[in-house]
Amino acid sequence: MLGRNILSRAILLRTLKNAAKNQNQIRNGSHGVWSYRVPPPMPMKRTIYQAEILGGLCWWWILYHCATEPEHIYGEWPYVDPSTWTDEELGIPPDSVGSLKK
Numbered sequence: 001m002l003g004r005n006i007l008s009r010a011i012l013l014r015t016l017k018n019a020a021k022n023q024n025q026i027r028n029g030s031h032g033v034w035s036y037r038v039p040p041p042m043p044m045k046r047t048i049y050q051a052e053i054l055g056g057l058c059w060w061w062i063l064y065h066c067a068t069e070p071e072h073i074y075g076e077w078p079y080v081d082p083s084t085w086t087d088e089e090l091g092i093p094p095d096s097v098g099s100l101k102k
Helices: 002-023 045-068
Strands: 026-029 032-035
Touching: none
Parallel strands: none
Antiparallel strands: 026 032
């Protein structure tokens, strides 16, 4: 009984030791950095600055073109002034048809 208990504790300790080794696995390979059961490492400051610059450039591109070429959003047809529409175009019957009161 005592030998079995010692053996199971030894196996448990060996398993925990291997798990601790696997917990800190970090690899720099062709597919980037990955980690197992630990938070990933923080990116370098250079990478953060590049991402901020690229994001700023993308937003500048979007907002600049929204301001200078709004027809991409609103359409490319000419603006029609609604005051030039006739009653017939609006579906309003002429006054000679009858009174509005019944």
